[in-house]
Amino acid sequence: MQVKSFEEYQQVYRKSVEQPEKFWDEIANNFLWKKKWDKVVEWNFVEPNIKWFKGAKLNITENCLDRHLEKNGDTPAIIWEPNDPTEHHRILTYRQLYNKVCQFANVLKNNGAKKGDRICIYMPMVPELEIAVLACARIGAVHSVVFGGFSAQSIADRIKDADCNIVITADGGFRGNKVIDLKSIIDDALVQCPSVEKVVVLTRTRTPVSMLKGRDVWWEDEIKKVETQGNTECPAEEMDAEDMLFILYTSGSTGKPKGVVHTCGGYMVYTGYTFSNAFQYEPGEVYFCTADIGWITGHSYIAYGPLSQGATSVLFEGIPTWPNSSRFWDIVEKFKVNILYTAPTAIRSLMSFGDEALKGKDLSSLKKLGSVGEPINEEAWHWFDEKIGHGNCPIVDTWWQTETGGFMISPIAGVTPTKPGYATLPLPGIQPILVDENGKEVKGNGVSGNLCIRFPWPGMLRTTYGDHERCRTTYFAAYPNLYFTGDGCLRDEDGYYRITGRVDDVLNVSGHRIGTAEVENAINMHSSVVESAVVGYPHDIKGQGVYAFVICPDQEHEPELTRKDILMTVSRIIGPIAKPDKIQFVSGLPKTRSGKIMRRILRKIAEGDTSNLGDTSTLLDPGVVDEIKAGAL
Numbered sequence: 065m066q067v068k069s070f071e072e073y074q075q076v077y078r079k080s081v082e083q084p085e086k087f088w089d090e091i092a093n094n095f096l097w098k099k100k101w102d103k104v105v106e107w108n109f110v111e112p113n114i115k116w117f118k119g120a121k122l123n124i125t126e127n128c129l130d131r132h133l134e135k136n137g138d139t140p141a142i143i144w145e146p147n148d149p150t151e152h153h154r155i156l157t158y159r160q161l162y163n164k165v166c167q168f169a170n171v172l173k174n175n176g177a178k179k180g181d182r183i184c185i186y187m188p189m190v191p192e193l194e195i196a197v198l199a200c201a202r203i204g205a206v207h208s209v210v211f212g213g214f215s216a217q218s219i220a221d222r223i224k225d226a227d228c229n230i231v232i233t234a235d236g237g238f239r240g241n242k243v244i245d246l247k248s249i250i251d252d253a254l255v256q257c258p259s260v261e262k263v264v265v266l267t268r269t270r271t272p273v274s275m276l277k278g279r280d281v282w283w284e285d286e287i288k289k290v291e292t293q294g295n296t297e298c299p300a301e302e303m304d305a306e307d308m309l310f311i312l313y314t315s316g317s318t319g320k321p322k323g324v325v326h327t328c329g330g331y332m333v334y335t336g337y338t339f340s341n342a343f344q345y346e347p348g349e350v351y352f353c354t355a356d357i358g359w360i361t362g363h364s365y366i367a368y369g370p371l372s373q374g375a376t377s378v379l380f381e382g383i384p385t386w387p388n389s390s391r392f393w394d395i396v397e398k399f400k401v402n403i404l405y406t407a408p409t410a411i412r413s414l415m416s417f418g419d420e421a422l423k424g425k426d427l428s429s430l431k432k433l434g435s436v437g438e439p440i441n442e443e444a445w446h447w448f449d450e451k452i453g454h455g456n457c458p459i460v461d462t463w464w465q466t467e468t469g470g471f472m473i474s475p476i477a478g479v480t481p482t483k484p485g486y487a488t489l490p491l492p493g494i495q496p497i498l499v500d501e502n503g504k505e506v507k508g509n510g511v512s513g514n515l516c517i518r519f520p521w522p523g524m525l526r527t528t529y530g531d532h533e534r535c536r537t538t539y540f541a542a543y544p545n546l547y548f549t550g551d552g553c554l555r556d557e558d559g560y561y562r563i564t565g566r567v568d569d570v571l572n573v574s575g576h577r578i579g580t581a582e583v584e585n586a587i588n589m590h591s592s593v594v595e596s597a598v599v600g601y602p603h604d605i606k607g608q609g610v611y612a613f614v615i616c617p618d619q620e621h622e623p624e625l626t627r628k629d630i631l632m633t634v635s636r637i638i639g640p641i642a643k644p645d646k647i648q649f650v651s652g653l654p655k656t657r658s659g660k661i662m663r664r665i666l667r668k669i670a671e672g673d674t675s676n677l678g679d680t681s682t683l684l685d686p687g688v689v690d691e692i693k694a695g696a697l
């Protein structure tokens with residue numbers, strides 16, 4: 065599946081556009097199917113209706129586990145590095161992982177799980193998280209993983225939206241010097257969720273937890289039961305290529321986060337193919353993706369993609385800056401990591417500690433570097449290249465989204481000539497197109513526009529859970545017959561793509577997607593807030609920070625306390641990751657006569673660029689702008 069030279073890439077790319085069905089047919093033949101497809105693809109972007117590998121049957125876990133057993137059963141699948149560097153690391157070979165997945169799949173069955181059920185997973189970054197994910201896939205249950213940084217309210221919203229009947233969690237999780245009381249957060253969430261019948265709780269921190277009779281069971285006890293039953297094997301459920309594999313919630317410009325739906329066949333092919341090709345993964349290489357499994361990067365490029373390719377992955381429980389800012393480099397040295405895949409925000413944060421943290425660290429095992437989550441600024445790109453890669457490692461800047469399932473525009477390591485700040489060229493099978501506001505194609509090079517995709521690819525979302533119309537309006541209605549990404553993009557004189565950031569009201573804070581409307585809603589829940597407007601502003605480490613303009617007459621007595629109360633409200637409603645970095649109290653917001661907030665003006669003020677605010681003549685009360693300008697933080 066790998067192309068080995070730039071010429072070959074160009075040839076393969078051409079073929080993938082001219083004969084997409086033939087191209088994907090050949091790629092899909094590299095995977096294990098219970099039954100092959102009758103048709104490669106059937107699609108329209110109007111409804112939308114997208115079906116890949118129609119009629120095919122498979123189980124993704126057979127590709128990720130069973131098929132490696134004979135030759136590579138003893139190959140490490142997961143090397144787990146705990147949060148605390150003095151705790152021993154764990155290695156799980158493919159055979160051990162297979163056994164544990166089968167065991168836990170039987171635990172799920174014993175607890176009533178069936179094909180098609182939705183199961184919510186809220187766990188720390190331990191091997192059991194990956195085991196839980198794969199066990200769901202094994203029995204055909206749909207997993208909905210929720211990142212550990214989300215609040216009880218956010219979890220409840222997701223559980224209710226997907227109508228989950230089982231939750232898998234842990235007593236707590238370690239992150240740096242903090243313990244996160246996961247079970248207790250789940251208990252708060254479940255007060256609102258009568259659909260949940262069982263909660264399986266893994267022991268990790270042994271924080272005291274409440275265990276409700278009849279509902280809550282310990283992971284370890286359930287495994288023992290399966291062992292005494294002698295239930296060690298678990299046949300893989302036969303899934304249709306278009307059966308749902310998982311739901312993952314992501315923020316958009318309006319409303320609550322939506323449940324992006326991925327299906328079994330296409331997602332398997334796409335993540336396996338892109339992982340193998342873009343990273344040019346060779347057997348025996350040690351791969352370290354620093355993302356959390358709670359995000360799409362973890363789903364596609366910690367769990368499914370690498371496992372379907374028989375790769376060895378490092379799974380890290382902790383954070384880059386604890387117990388000190390050398391942690392990543394210690395891990396690279398300890399496990400002789402060959403491929404390091406991380407995010408610009410982590411790079412910038414580690415950069416800020418200076419070269420001291422790198423002193424004496426042996427990074428010579430590194431061969432390839434990857435970046436994901438947000439545009440990488442040139443300074444960070446060069447630092448990554450020089451200080452970490454010592455100029456010898458291609459940087460694979462992968463542009464993609466929760467909705468795309470896998471890499472879309474990305475260099476192929478060692479094959480595509482790179483350029484700092486550029487995701488470079490589309491991978492085979494991907495047909496990007498730039499359009500202007502009116503949906504007219506912007507042709508040629510040296511141009512910019514809104515990034516769309518004009519032909520389907522196997523890893524794309526199929527719907528948004530429970531609300532297909534939302535999927536249509538969000539992604540397929542802006543421009544007829546195109547998938548709209550929400551990103552702005554420039555194509556330079558060489559035809560290279562550079563993603564410039566979101567063109568909608570979605571923020572990218574430390575690589576986390578956050579909707580401004582979502583944060584505004586949360587702020588407005590505070591009892592004394594009248595109204596608010598949230599925008600992003602450039603932030604040295606996070607990429608973007610959250611700036612909130614808030615109307616709150618009561619704050620005058622104790623502005624500092626009110627500010628903290630608002631932060632607490634946002635933490636409760638969404639989670640700590642969405643807390644505004646700056647809150648400015650204002651007496652009014654710049655609104656047009658029709659009542660629309662002019663965010664363009666607020667964005668400029670938040671950026672500290674107030675010299676030219678553009679036309680403010682349509683504002684209901686232009687005076688409010690001067691007040692906001694004067695009080696800017």
Ligand code: 6R9
Pocket residue numbers: 314359360361435436437438439440461462463464465466467487549550551563564565566572575576577
């Ligand atoms: C994989 C992931 C998607 C949004 C996307 C874009 C930004 C991701 C990027 C990038 C520039 C890259 N983004 N990778 N921007 N260069 N290499 O991050 O998914 O959380 O859904 O975010 O992130 O704005 O639209 P997700």
